[in-house]
Amino acid sequence: MVVEDRYSAVFKLDRVRPALVADGLAECQVRWPSVPVIFAETRQLAEEWTYRFLAAPPSPAEVRVWAQREGHVVSDRGRVPGRLVEAFLRARSGDT
Structure with a gap:
């Protein structure tokens, strides 16, 4: 707000x-x-x-939650792989 x-x-x-x-x-x-x-x-x-x-880019925590919910294997710590960030952004924008 x-x-x-x-x-x-x-x-x-x-x-x-x-x-x-x-x-x-x-x-x-x-x-x-x-x-x-x-x-x-x-x-x-x-x-x-x-x-x-x-x-602003999404937070790693936001991408992790999304990735785990979508069935991707992702560590609870460390860097989130770029491919998952890209997939998250595509999903968020509605692109496939």
Whole structure:
């Protein structure tokens, strides 16, 4: 979740209680810890962060879970073979 403002702006809101918004953000982070909450001061910074986040490579742990679920033999430690990363990316994009 990308918020186009500073976190401090939450406490300057006048149409809603700032504490309600801050509590809601904290609850979201606790309930969905794998969903990052990013505060970007401007739309340009928000777009830049989003672009880089979406272009980032998958984590080895994410590829391992997928590979094991798909029946591939993969070590629980060390580097994930490039062929599995490529297969993961193809599967994620819907290509075969």
